Amino acid sequence: MAMPFTWLKNKAVGTGMDSVGRATKGGVMGKKQPAHEIKLGKIRVAIWANETEDQKIWFTAVVSRIYKSGDQWRGTTTLKHDDLPIAMKAIDMAYAWIWEKNVQVERAERSAASEVLADAGR
Template identity: 45%
Template structure:
């Protein structure tokens, strides 16, 4: 049986519990990038993630999104 390979982000930026994952997609018109953002937290013994952010997360969210934007433009082919 063939082993499935899960796509991985090409880059991640993280500050504290807030992270941005940058994904690369090849299209008919060239390489495109998408960004997903999340906040990680511990629930008992398990690590989980959410796309919900509190007031105190917003500055970190803005920072990781800004750095993701910079990374994409610096690494565009």
């Protein structure tokens, strides 16, 4: 059963993404996009939504740092000493975002279960 996830509504419209952050046929080159990104200076935390076969949703996070090499911007998962406090804050923000989304998922699951039980009692 697909659940309505309003927290990705702005990403789902016009970007070819479904409610759990997966690229759909209309997505940019069919690539999966993060469900959410946190950017603090050169530090980035990409939060990815994943779904099991039984439609349970779980999140993972990838921390990276951007840097310029010549005229090109690149990314690395290697952090410098001065990057660590910023990365800690970004990770904390990612944790809070994931926590809130997990609460929303649990509420949606309970609501869906309540609707099924109510329909069964009719």
